[in-house]
Amino acid sequence: MYKPNKLLRLALVVFSVLFLGVFLSFQSKENTSKQDAFVRNELLKTYKVFSEMDAIAEMFQSNQVSLKDLKTAVTKARLQYKRIEFYLAYHYPEYVKKHINGAPLLRLEFENAKSILEPEGLQVLDEMVFLDEALNANTVFGLTKRLKSKYLTLYDRLYEQSLPKEDIIDLMRLQLVRLYSLGLTGFDTPGSLNAIEEAQVSLEAMSILFEEIFSNKQTASYSETASLFNETIEYLKRNTNFETFDRLEFLKQNIDPLYRKLKAFHSKTSDKNLEYSSAWDSNSESIFDTNFLNPYSFTELSRSEDSEDLKALGKKLFYDTNISGQNNMSCATCHNPDKGFTDGLAKSMSNIQGKTVLRNSPTLLNAVYADRYFYDLRAYSLEQQAEHVIFNPSEFNTAYSAILEKLETSDKDYKQDFKKAFGKNAITRKNLSKALASYVLSLQSFNSEFDKYVRGESSNIDDNVKQGFNLFMGKANCVFYHKVFQI
Incomplete structure (x- = not known):
């Protein structure tokens, strides 16, 4: 009192x-x-x-x-x-x-x-x-x-x-992701675990705003979306137990469909100069779409520069041991595709027989979406990450000038490959970085059986997967240590 x-x-x-x-x-x-x-x-x-x-x-x-x-x-x-x-x-x-x-x-x-x-x-x-x-x-x-x-x-x-009403849709769709990935997992409420009620009040506010803005559009799309808002809120009111909450069912039946329905009210002419506009693809239909995030916003390579020829060149360079100083290492030495683009070792091998570097090799799958690279966060992009490997005495132990000279005199048709990807006089330090970035950027894992199930492209999935997902996202608190991306 x-x-x-x-x-x-x-x-x-x-x-x-x-x-x-x-x-x-x-x-x-x-x-x-x-x-x-x-x-x-x-x-x-x-x-x-x-x-x-x-x-x-x-x-x-x-x-x-x-x-x-x-x-x-x-x-x-x-x-x-x-x-x-x-x-x-x-x-x-x-x-x-x-x-x-x-x-x-x-x-x-x-x-x-x-x-x-x-x-x-x-x-x-x-x-x-x-x-x-x-x-x-x-x-x-x-x-x-x-x-x-x-x-x-x-x-x-x-x-x-002021904000145009069309842009409100972007705000709402991203909030759905935020509520699901950080809210309902309990990450956002580490003490009270009051995640379900918080998701409810957030959806209620967005529902009110949606109806105030678009209620004059008495279309089937509006009615379906307004109804889905209400159904989603009611689901949260009925299912209030944090530990038994079925997050997979809620994702498939409510959150992802609502994310898709709201897209119909998005305007292509809306202001896209806000901070999330480049990283998130507002044209995505599902939170689990392959194009949910725009990889080019995380790298120095632009979408217009990328191509299948560039990716093929990057792949060729990735597996070529001749670009290392002693001709005994390639990118694939530490990022083996058969081991999920890692090497499976506690500490990765160096270029000296029997010696290791200080740490292990992380996977390159979805690596393009990282904010920073290395344990001490010293690299800001894929291109910068590659530079640290190239110059490291324990790894490639070389320099760009030496690599470019090898490529110029190589018998592997690199001149033709670079020309095909870039045009004449194309073997440069910048283009080498772009080629490697293009290949690593392509290493994405957003089309698994689980992704297809969530998107509605397949009708069923193993019960163990369902139970495992719900444990991971809820009761087992795995998200506290393996955080899903933060919006």
Whole structure:
């Protein structure tokens, strides 16, 4: 229970937020669109709830409220955030991951590899408040205060911003992926495991917005999509047990069909200058489509430059031992296709007989989608990753100039192959990198029997696979250690 001398403080917080809302409402334009009005209202409500949580955390610090009150405040804040997450995480995904709802893990500052940053945000609060028996009230208050401040920065930037209704569809579709891959797995709620209710309120908010924007289009597509929204929300209301929740059924019957249905309302002329536009392919029909992600946004190679001839050249180079300094190693030495493009060793062999390098070789399947490469994250792209292997004394132990000279004088028709892929005078360092990148980029594994089953291209799959998937995505907590991609 709140003690009387603290109720006034909480009341003042609420009053100040309400006053801010009234003030901003007068600042808004009279012709505000439905989507803008909805978003601004949710942005303001989120600020209000964050402010209340911050006030309660301060009261908890002074032993004026109970741990139960604090848990209620954190839960309320997370639920309200989930109503607007689709909007915030789309516009400023990195900022949101760092400051608003980042994982409760130490972070490496990319600009300074020696700088380790403490985690902050709603996930940290969820884990701390619901799991930490020796809860530090000062730490909690510091986190809520920082969260409120960081959110206010977003609020100031986004409140007056308008977004075409066609782009709202992109936000919603990506939120479906986020809710499924990070929410329903429990990764997003490590302490409370309140993932199902959070998914429900997020879908409810998107459903309201969808109906407000598109209700004038009384088409079969609109009715089917609105109905599917309702069915998805009802499924979550009926199935509230985190451990027994059938995530595969929910994916096939609700999430993926809703992702596909919403695509019909996407406009090809919508603004695509937002942060996710290059990495995610909005033309994908399924979350498990082969083209769900655009590989060319992760590499220096562009789609227009790539071709079957270039991939064939890259494959040829990949298996050629002559491009190494001692002519005894190729890329395939450590990335064997028969072993899933690894070598199956605890530490990979070096170019010196009987000696190894410091670490093992990761698979190259889907490697193009990595943000960074090597254990210390020193390479930013496939092309840069190859450079470190080429120059490493324990691996290829050579240089581009030596490789290019070999290719120029080779009896393997490399001149003709490069000319076919690029045109005349084509054997260059840059083109060598592009060829290797083209082949590695093609090593993708998005067409398995499971993928086909989820997409509806096959009607059945082994029961053990179904049970294994549900365990992996839920009760067994595998996602905490083998995280699916984060949107």
